[in-house]
Amino acid sequence: MNHLLFSLFIAATGCATTDDCTDGSCGEERSIDATDGDGGITNPAADDDDDGFSNEEEDAAGTNPNYAFSRPYAGGYNVGFCDTPPEPTGPTGVGANENGVTWAAYQEGDVAENWTMVDHHGEQVDLYSFCGKTVMISLSAGWCGPCRSLAAQMQAMQDEYRADGLQIIEVITGDNQNNPPSMAFLEDWSADYNFRDIPVLLGPEPTSWDSLMMQWETDQYIPTVYIVGPDGTVLSADQGVHDPETFLP
Numbered sequence: 391m392n393h394l395l396f397s398l399f400i401a402a403t404g405c406a407t408t409d410d411c412t413d414g415s416c417g418e419e420r421s422i423d424a425t426d427g428d429g430g431i432t433n434p435a436a437d438d439d440d441d442g443f444s445n446e447e448e449d450a451a452g453t454n455p456n457y458a459f460s461r462p463y464a465g466g467y468n469v470g471f472c473d474t475p476p477e478p479t480g481p482t483g484v485g486a487n488e489n490g491v492t493w494a495a496y497q498e499g500d501v502a503e504n505w506t507m508v509d510h511h512g513e514q515v516d517l518y519s520f521c522g523k524t525v526m527i528s529l530s531a532g533w534c535g536p537c538r539s540l541a542a543q544m545q546a547m548q549d550e551y552r553a554d555g556l557q558i559i560e561v562i563t564g565d566n567q568n569n570p571p572s573m574a575f576l577e578d579w580s581a582d583y584n585f586r587d588i589p590v591l592l593g594p595e596p597t598s599w600d601s602l603m604m605q606w607e608t609d610q611y612i613p614t615v616y617i618v619g620p621d622g623t624v625l626s627a628d629q630g631v632h633d634p635e636t637f638l639p
């Protein structure tokens with residue numbers, strides 16, 4: 391395993407480091423082919439979007455039976471209800487570190503590409519599952535005290551703003567020794583901070599400057615917080631924002 395890039399993360403002051411279709415607002419706009427207009431499910435046992443959950447299961451969970459990214463999660467996350475995925479731009483900004491290295495990174499106005507990471511339940515989680523919600527993504531690591539301070543506030547924020555369409559996502563990039571985190575480490579993180587509906591995701595180890603985790607990092611100081619709007623647009627890119635309230639619709 392190549393730990394080189396992770397080793398470049400530096401601890402400093404805090405480790406110096408549309409229709410918004412928000413939940414509940416778009417119920418009337420739901421276009422479910424499986425219904426016949428009377429509000430019922432005509433093909434309850436079918437899985438129209440082939441996401442592994444029947445139309446009936448999705449109806450009960452409030453997810454979209456016609457959009458595969460919208461599906462129930464064991465973690466009880468605040469899944470969105472888009473009909474079509476965002477149209478991504480990819481990262482058009484530039485990240486840079488103190489050594490003069492630069493890389494492609496998401497900046498405000500970019501539309502995020504989807505990614506898939508495993509959570510502390512062992513389930514694969516798609517970013518696009520939260521299309522229609524406001525997403526706060528934090529990149530954290532066990533060795534980073536300010537990351538832990540932020541984590542300690544997360545469930546309270548999630549509780550306060552879930553009804554406004556917020557989903558907080560915690561991505562762990564390293565354990566206490568800055569090694570790739572184990573599943574047990576992710577589980578412990580969730581338990582330590584009393585997470586109930588916040589995924590703790592295994593951040594894929596960056597092995598080059600164009601790795602996924604580098605795209606979500608502008609300066610190599612963590613915690614790194616991004617806010618992504620309901621249409622997939624980056625609203626705040628690693629600006630030290632630790633409170634999503636002003637970005638909610």
Ligand SMILES: [Ca+2]
Nearest residue numbers: 437439441443
């Ligand atoms: Ca389905």
Ligand SMILES: [Ca+2]
Nearest residue numbers: 454455457460
């Ligand atoms: Ca679905």
